[in-house]
Amino acid sequence: MSDSSDIFQAVVEGRRSLRAFEPEPIEPALLERIFNVAQRAPSNCNTQPWNVHVASGAVLEKLRTEIPERFMGGDISMDFPYDGVYDGVYKERQHGAAVALYDAVGVTREDKAGRHTQFMRNFTFFDAPHVAFLFLPEPFGLREAADLGMYAQTLMLTLTSHGLGSCPQTALSFQANFVREVLGVPETDKLVFGISFGRPVADAPANGCQTDRADLATAINFHQ
Numbered sequence: 001m002s003d004s005s006d007i008f009q010a011v012v013e014g015r016r017s018l019r020a021f022e023p024e025p026i027e028p029a030l031l032e033r034i035f036n037v038a039q040r041a042p043s044n045c046n047t048q049p050w051n052v053h054v055a056s057g058a059v060l061e062k063l064r065t066e067i068p069e070r071f072m073g074g075d076i077s078m079d080f081p082y083d084g085v086y087d088g089v090y091k092e093r094q095h096g097a098a099v100a101l102y103d104a105v106g107v108t109r110e111d112k113a114g115r116h117t118q119f120m121r122n123f124t125f126f127d128a129p130h131v132a133f134l135f136l137p138e139p140f141g142l143r144e145a146a147d148l149g150m151y152a153q154t155l156m157l158t159l160t161s162h163g164l165g166s167c168p169q170t171a172l173s174f175q176a177n178f179v180r181e182v183l184g185v186p187e188t189d190k191l192v193f194g195i196s197f198g199r200p201v202a203d204a205p206a207n208g209c210q211t212d213r214a215d216l217a218t219a220i221n222f223h224q
C-alpha cells in the first residue's frame with residue numbers, strides 16, 4: 001500500500017499534456033467535485049483571482065466550429081501579447097517539445113501540411129467534451145497570473161487523479177473577444193489560456209507524447 005507521498009508523486013508524474021479525448025462528457029457530480037478540489041489552490045492573500053468559465057455541450061460546439069474558421073480568416077484578438085519566440089536554452093526546450101509531439105503523431109519536419117493540421121487541432125480542443133477558459137480580472141497582472149498558474153496545475157492534477165486528462169493551451173487565448181462574446185464574459189476579464197479536458201483516448205498516438213525535463217542542477221540552486 002503506497003503512502004500519500006508515493007500517490008502524490010504518481011499523480012504528478014502521471015499528468016501529461018494529452019491531445020486526444022473521448023467526446024463523452026464527464027458526469028456533473030464528478031465535475032463539481034474536481035472543481036471544488038481545484039478551488040483549494042493557493043493565491044496571494046487568498047485573493048483567488050481566477051474567473052473560470054467551463055464550456056461544454058452546444059456552447060462548446062459553437063466555439064469548436066467557429067474558432068478554426070475565424071483563425072484561418074485572420075481574426076486574432078489576444079489580451080496578453082505573445083510572439084512564441086524563445087532564445088537559447090528556452091528555444092532548445094521549445095524545439096524538444098515540438099519534436100516530441102510531432103514524433104508521437106508521425107509528422108515529419110518537412111510535412112508542413114501535417115504540422116498545420118496538428119496545430120489546428122488546438123482549436124477543436126483535441127475533441128475534448130469540456131474546456132476551462134481561465135480569465136484574470138482587471139487590473140491584475142503578473143503576480144496574479146502566477147496564482148492562475150497554481151490554480152491550473154491544481155485543476156490538472158485533480159483531473160489526473162481521477163484518471164482524466166487535460167491540455168493547457170495558450171492557443172485558446174487567440175480569440176479572447178469571441179470567447180468572451182460566446183460565454184457572456186465581461187470585457188474586464190482578460191483571457192490568459194484555456195484547458196481542454198476529458199477522458200483520454202487510450203491508444204491515440206498524440207497521447208504518447210513524452211517530454212523531458214532539465215537536470216535538477218540546471219534549475220535548482222540549494223544554498224546554506
Ligand SMILES: Cc1cc2nc3c(=O)[nH]c(=O)nc-3n(C[C@H](O)[C@H](O)[C@H](O)COP(=O)(O)O)c2cc1C
Nearest residue numbers: 015016017018097122167168169170171172193211
Ligand atoms: C500555459 C501553457 C500553455 C500551453 N499552450 C499549449 C498550446 O497552445 N498547445 C499545446 O498543444 N500545448 C500547450 N501547452 C503544453 C506544453 O507544450 C507542455 O506542457 C510541455 O511541452 C510539457 O509537456 P507535458 O505537459 O506533457 O509535461 C501549454 C502548456 C502551458 C503550461
